[in-house]
Amino acid sequence: MLFNYFNDIKFSQPWFFALFALLPVLIVWYILKNNQQQGSFIISDTSAKGLSSWKNSLRHLPFILRLLALSCIIIALARPQTKYELQQTDGEGVDIVLCIDVSGSMTAQDFQPNRLEAAKAVASDFVNRRAADRIGVVIFAGESFTQCPITTDHAVLLSAIDNIHNGLLVDGTAIGSGLGTSVDRLRTSKSKSKVVILLTDGENNGGLIDPKTAKEIAKSFGVKVYTIGVGTDGYAPQPVNTPLGVQMQNQKVTIDEKLLQEIAGETGGRYFRARDNDGLVRIYNEIDKLEKSKVEISTLTRSTEKFFPFVMAALALLLVEVLLRFTVFKKFP
Numbered sequence: 001m002l003f004n005y006f007n008d009i010k011f012s013q014p015w016f017f018a019l020f021a022l023l024p025v026l027i028v029w030y031i032l033k034n035n036q037q038q039g040s041f042i043i044s045d046t047s048a049k050g051l052s053s054w055k056n057s058l059r060h061l062p063f064i065l066r067l068l069a070l071s072c073i074i075i076a077l078a079r080p081q082t083k084y085e086l087q088q089t090d091g092e093g094v095d096i097v098l099c100i101d102v103s104g105s106m107t108a109q110d111f112q113p114n115r116l117e118a119a120k121a122v123a124s125d126f127v128n129r130r131a132a133d134r135i136g137v138v139i140f141a142g143e144s145f146t147q148c149p150i151t152t153d154h155a156v157l158l159s160a161i162d163n164i165h166n167g168l169l170v171d172g173t174a175i176g177s178g179l180g181t182s183v184d185r186l187r188t189s190k191s192k193s194k195v196v197i198l199l200t201d202g203e204n205n206g207g208l209i210d211p212k213t214a215k216e217i218a219k220s221f222g223v224k225v226y227t228i229g230v231g232t233d234g235y236a237p238q239p240v241n242t243p244l245g246v247q248m249q250n251q252k253v254t255i256d257e258k259l260l261q262e263i264a265g266e267t268g269g270r271y272f273r274a275r276d277n278d279g280l281v282r283i284y285n286e287i288d289k290l291e292k293s294k295v296e297i298s299t300l301t302r303s304t305e306k307f308f309p310f311v312m313a314a315l316a317l318l319l320v321e322v323l324l325r326f327t328v329f330k331k332f333p
Contacts, residue, residue, distance in 0.1 A: 009080045009306055016077040023067060030063055062321045062329060069317035076310040081303045093132035094291050095150055095191040097182040098123050101200040101230075102164060103141040104171045108201070108251065110236035111277050116166060118277050119199055119230065122284045124161050127154055129288055136185050139164055142172025142206045144181040150189070174207025175200055175256075179214035179263070183223050194223045195291055197284075198263070201230040203256040215263045225267040226287050227260035230274050 011017075100119055111118040127135055136150035137160055145168070148160035175198070182196040196218065204211050218225055231253040238251045257273070264271040270290070274280040 008082055010083055012079040012081055014078055019074045062324050065317045065321040069314040072310045072314035076307040080306040083303050094193040095134045095186055095189045096195045097136045097138055097185050099138045099178045099182040099196055099198040102139045102166055103173050105201050107166050108236040108238040110232040115201055115230050120161055122280050124158055126284045127157055138182045140174050140178030142170035142174055144177040150185055172206035173202040175204040176209035176211035176214040177207030180209040183218045186223050187221055196223055196225045199228040203254055211259055218267050224269045225263050226269040227264045227271045229255040229257055229260055231255055232275050
């Protein structure tokens with residue numbers, strides 16, 4: 001317990017510990033003085049050996065108490081403290097919506113373990129790097145859904161990303177609906193920078209909003225859209241339900257790159273193509289660099305003084321020493 005107490009303590013004036021060098025000097029002085037004061041006399045009765053009483057055995061106790069009191073005073077002078085540091089993040093963040101395709105084709109395994117899980121992993125890592133930003137998540141397949149509104153509570157956000165899986169929505173690829181819902185999440189934002197990162201692996205084939213209409217809505221609200229096409233070139237293995245159960249079949253990768261380039265280019269963003277896990281990681285790193293937040297982290301340190309117990313211990317030890325000297329070890333002339 002004592003070790004744990006000192007393990008949490010810092011000393012603001014540790015140079016006072018140099019006073020401990022006086023203790024050996026005091027001990028030597030005490031020994032020399034004690035030897036000079038000792039007398040000797042000769043007696044013939046061997047029964048005088050009983051003179052060595054318990055008082056004689058404890059005659060050095062007052063000096064030991066004084067040394068302990070001095071040690072406590074030195075520790076108190078070194079000002080033991082416990083420190084608590086509070087970090088406060090201030091600055092101008094970016095409002096971001098991660099718009100993620102969760103259609104059936106996102107289960108293709110040209111990424112490890114599949115496209116959707118790879119997208120979730122890089123999205124979570126991206127969130128962890130954006131301490132000052134408000135971020136939300138929209139998912140889409142044949143329809144769109146707000147998985148998490150924009151928030152600074154990144155723990156809730158990460159949990160929402162972790163709970164994304166295929167089958168939550170009617171299957172399909174409604175790029176326009178996904179983008180439209182994402183822009184709607186940012187419509188009332190007061191942030192100077194509003195961003196949507198739209199990730200898909202297919203072509204628009206459903207939804208109530210045409211992608212080009214959603215693009216115009218994004219432009220009208222000053223929302224910058226980064227688009228990411230996910231999938232290897234050619235064919236990719238994908239689990240497919242058959243009468244014989246789920247089987248792996250090679251499906252052609254069809255990404256409407258022209259549409260994604262148009263959406264990104266006209267809203268001030270960029271289009272990226274990810275063909276593997278490493279490529280997807282690099283893309284999110286690039287977007288992270290392009291959309292930097294102005295962040296200042298201030299640290300407030302609060303100290304709690306812990307010298308008082310040592311002062312009280314020193315006073316108690318000195319009081320005991322004085323009482324012993326004037327009672328038990330009192331010298332009579």
